[in-house]
Amino acid sequence: DIQMTQSPSTLSASIGDRVTITCRASQSISYWLAWYRQTPGQPPKLLIYKASVLVSGVPSRFSGSGFGTEFTLTISSLQPDDFATYYCQQYTSYSHTFGQGTKVEIK
Amino acid sequence: EVQLLESGGNLVQPGGSLRLSCAASGFSFDSHVMTWVRQAPGKGLEWVSSISGSGGNTYYADSVKGRFTISRDNSKNTVSMHLNSLRAEDTARYFCAKTYASGSGWFVFDFWGQGTLVAVSS
Numbered sequence: 009d010i011q012m013t014q015s016p017s018t019l020s021a022s023i024g025d026r027v028t029i030t031c032r033a034s035q036s037i038s039y040w041l042a043w044y045r046q047t048p049g050q051p052p053k054l055l056i057y058k059a060s061v062l063v064s065g066v067p068s069r070f071s072g073s074g075f076g077t078e079f080t081l082t083i084s085s086l087q088p089d090d091f092a093t094y095y096c097q098q099y100t101s102y103s104h105t106f107g108q109g110t111k112v113e114i115k
Numbered sequence: 116e117v118q119l120l121e122s123g124g125n126l127v128q129p130g131g132s133l134r135l136s137c138a139a140s141g142f143s144f145d146s147h148v149m150t151w152v153r154q155a156p157g158k159g160l161e162w163v164s165s166i167s168g169s170g171g172n173t174y175y176a177d178s179v180k181g182r183f184t185i186s187r188d189n190s191k192n193t194v195s196m197h198l199n200s201l202r203a204e205d206t207a208r209y210f211c212a213k214t215y216a217s218g219s220g221w222f223v224f225d226f227w228g229q230g231t232l233v234a235v236s237s
Contacts (some may be wrong), residue, residue, distance in 0.1 A: 050153075
């Protein structure tokens, strides 16, 4: 199975900060990677797919990059709604593995 | 507007069974793969099972293969999952997700319901 590892596990930041989350795959997944945001008590919401394609309606402060085994999610200017947990997910294999999550907290 | 409404979650004893359902609206249901993803309390996300638009193809995580069965009724816009031989480690919120079948052949979950809670305990 492909393992997905996110770093950091927790991140403390302030409104307006630029934030970067990393996701590493245990083997190459090409660009078959998605990012989700989950706020407390809510279901996950798809933000980005194919590593860098922004879902319609998602604010442009979110961007994704990467290929192969290393990927990043960047939030250019953190907003109140962005204090949440972020998950990456690979979809190049049957297992559809998620990363363990990165919680973005208020500093 | 896409809506997904899950139901059927409950407290059940180890070894017991449960049937989860998800009622969908706001999109062309029979054109979409549908998926169940679960989240144990305070934990991350785990893909559980998916079913093709026609219902002819089903997919299961190794952790549930042989115990869970996914199905769909396109005349009623519902997807269901029978959970058998339940274990404590199956305790989780189960989310129904509208699914996009990507160029890789595998799945991205582009809209999620609120979920239904399954608790397995004696």
